[in-house]
Amino acid sequence: MIGAGVIGVAIARELKRRYGGRVLVIEKEDVAGWHASGRNSGVLHTGVYYTAGSLKARLCVEGNRRMRDYCRANRIPMVDKGKVIVTRHEGELPALHELYKRSQANGVRVSLIDQQALREVEPCATTVDRALFVQDTAVVNPQKVMETMVAEAAREGVEFRHGCAWRGAGDDGLVDTSQGRIAYGHLVNCAGLFADRVAHAYGVGTQYRILPFRGQFYLLRPQSRVRVNGNIYPVPDLRNPFLGVHFTRRPEGEVTVGPSALPLLGREQYRGLQGANVSDGSAMVRYLVRLFGRNLDHFRSLAWKELAKMSRRGFYREAKGLADGLELRDLLPGKEPGIRAQLVNTRTAELLNDFVMEHGPKSTHVLNAVSPAFTSSLPFAEYVVNAMKLDR
Numbered sequence: 299m300i301g302a303g304v305i306g307v308a309i310a311r312e313l314k315r316r317y318g319g320r321v322l323v324i325e326k327e328d329v330a331g332w333h334a335s336g337r338n339s340g341v342l343h344t345g346v347y348y349t350a351g352s353l354k355a356r357l358c359v360e361g362n363r364r365m366r367d368y369c370r371a372n373r374i375p376m377v378d379k380g381k382v383i384v385t386r387h388e389g390e391l392p393a394l395h396e397l398y399k400r401s402q403a404n405g406v407r408v409s410l411i412d413q414q415a416l417r418e419v420e421p422c423a424t425t426v427d428r429a430l431f432v433q434d435t436a437v438v439n440p441q442k443v444m445e446t447m448v449a450e451a452a453r454e455g456v457e458f459r460h461g462c463a464w465r466g467a468g469d470d471g472l473v474d475t476s477q478g479r480i481a482y483g484h485l486v487n488c489a490g491l492f493a494d495r496v497a498h499a500y501g502v503g504t505q506y507r508i509l510p511f512r513g514q515f516y517l518l519r520p521q522s523r524v525r526v527n528g529n530i531y532p533v534p535d536l537r538n539p540f541l542g543v544h545f546t547r548r549p550e551g552e553v554t555v556g557p558s559a560l561p562l563l564g565r566e567q568y569r570g571l572q573g574a575n576v577s578d579g580s581a582m583v584r585y586l587v588r589l590f591g592r593n594l595d596h597f598r599s600l601a602w603k604e605l606a607k608m609s610r611r612g613f614y615r616e617a618k619g620l621a622d623g624l625e626l627r628d629l630l631p632g633k634e635p636g637i638r639a640q641l642v643n644t645r646t647a648e649l650l651n652d653f654v655m656e657h658g659p660k661s662t663h664v665l666n667a668v669s670p671a672f673t674s675s676l677p678f679a680e681y682v683v684n685a686m687k688l689d690r
């Protein structure tokens with residue numbers, strides 16, 4: 299297994315439980331969950347957004363139920379206050395009603411509520427006409443989930459080798475790593491931001507490339523007049539893969555405001571230009587030019603919106619329509635950013651919305667474990683293991 303993010307750990311655990319044998323996870327960092335799995339919003343999504351019948355819808359609905367049970371069983375603190383999705387102008391009402399329909403088709407517990415009922419759930423949230431209340435949305439600290447899952451997998455016999463980076467495909471049945479060659483019977487690629495590079499080395503998924511987008515968060519000043527019980531989300535533009543800036547109360551008590559989705563010039567460009575490189579940078583610029591030119595996925599409006607969020611004022615403009623009383627000074631720097639590994643089809647320049655998995659003769663490659671893959675990780679792992687072509 300390559301990668302100790304939530305997907306790699308969940309699959310390793312599932313493989314060990316189902317087949318026994320030796321399961322080894324190599325991870326280039328010193329700890330598990332160092333990237334997206336430990337730096338996300340920690341929201342356990344419910345399946346409101348996804349079209350009925352999509353893999354995301356199915357695995358998210360089940361994943362929400364299973365992850366909430368998992369957190370309760372393992373005493374992982376959780377904010378279990380649901381979420382509201384609010385409209386900022388009348389033009390968003392059709393999309394709000396579409397979300398209501400999708401929720402019902404996916405079996406998610408939601409209700410359409412008016413401003414008065416909204417205030418009972420979230421006293422500072424504001425909406426035009428109606429809002430959606432989503433009962434089963436919860437929030438966890440993703441690092442706590444990772445620590446628990448890794449400890450459990452290790453107890454059950456999964457081996458973890460940290461500081462061990464996959465370097466190349468090597469000869470048949472061997473991988474080259476930073477700690478020498480390792481033999482394998484079946485290789486599972488859960489390398490997140492690098493999953494496309496690994497897959498290409500096995501001749502798999504060559505039509506895809508990963509584009510990195512940074513999600514920046516602010517912390518709400520504790521003295522702010524804005525009170526948040528659970529989550530306040532905007533109606534997203536359903537043509538784009540991002541959900542927009544939202545308020546989220548974390549189990550530790552603070553409230554995050556974010557994330558943005560800034561296109562990057564490097565897969566691990568967490569700060570400024572650190573981590574930017576020519577290969578990733580030129581790929582991103584090429585795709586941005588293509589997407590911009592063709593206005594794919596309404597990319598132009600998305601791009602302008604995201605660029606505006608590079609400044610605190612732009613971020614504030616995006617967030618202030620969700621809750622009364624927000625002031626610019628309420629947005630404090632704080633939470634570590636996370637980087638989203640977004641798959642693009644290089645032939646069509648289309649950003650892929652659903653989870654994607656591909657197989658080689660002795661390998662399985664998880665290529666688009668985008669949000670809500672954290673929520674969905676437990677059934678997602680079962681889905682991947684069911685589909686694996688193992689020589690046994």
Ligand SMILES: Cc1cc2nc3c(=O)[nH]c(=O)nc-3n(C[C@H](O)[C@H](O)[C@H](O)COP(=O)(O)OP(=O)(O)OC[C@H]3O[C@@H](n4cnc5c(N)ncnc54)[C@H](O)[C@@H]3O)c2cc1C
Binds near residue numbers: 514
């Ligand atoms: C800002 C942000 C907010 C999000 N919010 C939510 C949310 O609220 N709810 C939700 O459900 N989802 C959310 N997500 C999505 C979620 O975090 C991801 O879908 C999920 O974490 C993906 O897990 P992963 O294991 O595929 O990737 P990762 O966590 O990135 O793990 C991949 C691992 O592979 C390792 N690796 C890479 N290359 C190599 C190599 N060559 N050798 C060895 N190891 C390697 C990396 O070091 C890393 O640890 C969010 C994501 C972001 C970025």
